[in-house]
Amino acid sequence: MTLDDLPPLREQLGAHGLLARKSFGQHFLLDLNVTRKIARLASPLEGRAVIEVGPGPGGLTRALVEAGAMVSAVEKDARFLPLLGDLAARADGRLVVVEADALKVEEAELLARHAPGLPAQVVSNLPYNVGAPLLVKWLRQARRFERLTLMFQKEVAERIAARPGSEAYGRLGVLSQAVAEVQIVMNLPARAFTPPPKVESAVAQLTPRPDGPEPALLAALERVTQAAFGQRRKMLRSSLKSLGGEALCQAAGIDADLRAEAVPVAGFLDLARLSLRGG
Ligand code: SAM
Numbered sequence: 001m002t003l004d005d006l007p008p009l010r011e012q013l014g015a016h017g018l019l020a021r022k023s024f025g026q027h028f029l030l031d032l033n034v035t036r037k038i039a040r041l042a043s044p045l046e047g048r049a050v051i052e053v054g055p056g057p058g059g060l061t062r063a064l065v066e067a068g069a070m071v072s073a074v075e076k077d078a079r080f081l082p083l084l085g086d087l088a089a090r091a092d093g094r095l096v097v098v099e100a101d102a103l104k105v106e107e108a109e110l111l112a113r114h115a116p117g118l119p120a121q122v123v124s125n126l127p128y129n130v131g132a133p134l135l136v137k138w139l140r141q142a143r144r145f146e147r148l149t150l151m152f153q154k155e156v157a158e159r160i161a162a163r164p165g166s167e168a169y170g171r172l173g174v175l176s177q178a179v180a181e182v183q184i185v186m187n188l189p190a191r192a193f194t195p196p197p198k199v200e201s202a203v204a205q206l207t208p209r210p211d212g213p214e215p216a217l218l219a220a221l222e223r224v225t226q227a228a229f230g231q232r233r234k235m236l237r238s239s240l241k242s243l244g245g246e247a248l249c250q251a252a253g254i255d256a257d258l259r260a261e262a263v264p265v266a267g268f269l270d271l272a273r274l275s276l277r278g279g
Helices: 009-015 032-041 059-066 078-089 107-114 128-139 154-161 171-179 215-230 245-252 265-278
Strands: 049-053 070-075 095-099 120-125 145-153 180-188 201-208
Touching (some): 032 059, 032 120, 032 180, 059 120, 070 078, 070 107, 128 145, 128 154, 145 154, 171 180, 171 201, 171 215
Parallel strands (some): 070 095
Antiparallel strands (some): 145 201
């Protein structure tokens, strides 16, 4: 039995009587040319541990296994387990499927159990309703990962990669770029998915920086960006009041009359570092 014996994805969905559920953010990639392209963006995958969230019918999963990865696939919708079991049976020990909510999964434990000692990546076509919280969860443990290659709705991918001064620039961009090098590596139109979503999609790739912030600094950065962008129309002296306001900005050499969107990532890191010292 090999992966090549498997019927086309659309046929498999029909054979298992599976229809997409909106509540699970299900928009499937059924064209293996597309899923192989995403796997190539994450390459090399040979000898890598890959966590995939939401394998669904398994189009991306097939491509990841083909590329030589040891895949731990986390799927919340139990209806897909029999179909994914067919895939696992042909994957030569390179696929483990876990039925779980990815927001609650312990990645360290998953990797230690299924692929100990291998360099780890996350590659996923994410459910759009939980894409941002999952990314923040992974940013908090970014050193674990060599790279993250993630499909989001385009507007979220643009927020992740946004530069200061743009409307899309906010908390998600500052946290992502403080932790990782960020690049948008692929755009996909809605019609590439079954069923098509209302919006376009894009793949963001994050490569964690070796000198990324320690957990305490990242937590402080989360607090500072929450306060600053929570009231993004206000000047920093006012939005950051509870964290030190004008004195904090002055210590960081940042004009307290600025609004959050004008402050570069390095400026937010300075504010976060100083807010730790003050507290
Ligand atoms: N990877 C498949 C593909 O590209 O065709 C499916 C992608 S679909 C956008 C998102 C998948 O994530 C669905 O299979 C859905 O059931 C699953 N999912 C949704 N919420 C989840 C969660 N909290 N934890 C794990 N999987 C989830």
